[in-house]
Amino acid sequence: FEVSVPKFPLTQQCRNENKQLKQLWDFTYLVQTSFEDWKTTLWKDIDVESIDVESKRFAKYVRSLDKEMKDWNIFSGLETTIKNMLTSLRAISELQNPAIRERHWEQLVQATRMRFSMTDETSLSDLLALNLHNFEDEVHNIVDKACKEMAMEKMLKELEVNWKTMEFH
Numbered sequence: 001f002e003v004s005v006p007k008f009p010l011t012q013q014c015r016n017e018n019k020q021l022k023q024l025w026d027f028t029y030l031v032q033t034s035f036e037d038w039k040t041t042l043w044k045d046i047d048v049e050s051i052d053v054e055s056k057r058f059a060k061y062v063r064s065l066d067k068e069m070k071d072w073n074i075f076s077g078l079e080t081t082i083k084n085m086l087t088s089l090r091a092i093s094e095l096q097n098p099a100i101r102e103r104h105w106e107q108l109v110q111a112t113r114m115r116f117s118m119t120d121e122t123s124l125s126d127l128l129a130l131n132l133h134n135f136e137d138e139v140h141n142i143v144d145k146a147c148k149e150m151a152m153e154k155m156l157k158e159l160e161v162n163w164k165t166m167e168f169h
Helices: 009-039 048-064 067-071 073-095 102-112 124-128 136-165
Strands: none
Touching: 009 048, 009 067, 009 073, 009 124, 048 073, 067 073, 073 124, 073 136, 102 136
């Protein structure tokens, strides 16, 4: 019939948006399942470095997505979730410092105003529930103070050992 087929740009735009939405939701599912899997890790087994590398890979992928997606709520929610995880991981990494004692955990509880007790059963989920991404400075200050206290304790022990062996004539 030699009739030209009309083009429907709105249909093509909807098709493109649906592809982008599927891509974004599939990636969101991947991120959420990874985070949920990590959350079951016990405190003593948390490998912050590997989780951090994977989270940074997620963040890099999110930044590489199409600019049109950046206005969507799911995009901003995903981006915020990944940023919060990265910030929390920095705080958790600091809390793995051997200078941290029970009194420092109590200071963390006071800073976060959340109920928490460190046990062998404590998991990453328990730490993330403290919303450490909101208390990064407080965590840093507590760990810094703990390191200084540990250095002082070490110095005092050295002084004690030196003075015990010291003889005056």
